[in-house]
Amino acid sequence: MKNIVKYLIIFITPFLMGSCFVLIHDDCYDRDDCNEELYLPVEAVDLGLSVAWASSNVGAKDLLDHGDYFAWGDTIVKEEYVKENYSNRYKKDIASLKLGGNWRMPTIDEVNELIDRCKVVWVSKENVEGVEFKARNGNSIFFPKTGYRELQDIFADDIPMIWIYATCNATEAYSLALKKSEDDEVEVLINCKERYIGIPVRAVWAY
Numbered sequence: 001m002k003n004i005v006k007y008l009i010i011f012i013t014p015f016l017m018g019s020c021f022v023l024i025h026d027d028c029y030d031r032d033d034c035n036e037e038l039y040l041p042v043e044a045v046d047l048g049l050s051v052a053w054a055s056s057n058v059g060a061k062d063l064l065d066h067g068d069y070f071a072w073g074d075t076i077v078k079e080e081y082v083k084e085n086y087s088n089r090y091k092k093d094i095a096s097l098k099l100g101g102n103w104r105m106p107t108i109d110e111v112n113e114l115i116d117r118c119k120v121v122w123v124s125k126e127n128v129e130g131v132e133f134k135a136r137n138g139n140s141i142f143f144p145k146t147g148y149r150e151l152q153d154i155f156a157d158d159i160p161m162i163w164i165y166a167t168c169n170a171t172e173a174y175s176l177a178l179k180k181s182e183d184d185e186v187e188v189l190i191n192c193k194e195r196y197i198g199i200p201v202r203a204v205w206a207y
Contacts, residue, residue: 053133074094175191
């Protein structure tokens, strides 16, 4: 009887997970468990890195949408992004609270790993411009142009941006900005930005 139950569990489990998870045969080059099969959420893209990256920004309607804008450490989508409606005590992980599971915001090391280990190219997908990170295993993710929100306006709307889960000081946090150069190359900038402004969030899935 125990053996029958065991086989039923093995048989049924993939179907239970199938609606939310996909089985991948990992082709990684920067992790210790490269020979193991991994179950990942369908929204997670295996780039062969220490974490999987979400295919779109938090709150995005599809892969090309910019998603929601958040002040750093705050989980509310606001009509206006100003110092007066922000507290520097906010330190919530937006991705973890919004998505659950093993989702969280990326660290500086994970962002640098993404930049260093992937081919970074400015592309256009269905008339939406942005940056593609293409991994050695053939998988890729796309960052659409977003800019940032301050007051009720969007600034630098020709630049993909995301928050990083690391603070610079008492009032600023790190962000990743991807700027198109004159020769169509991608200039990668990791800068400190005022925490009260609105910037999209791209989640990572911790293995």
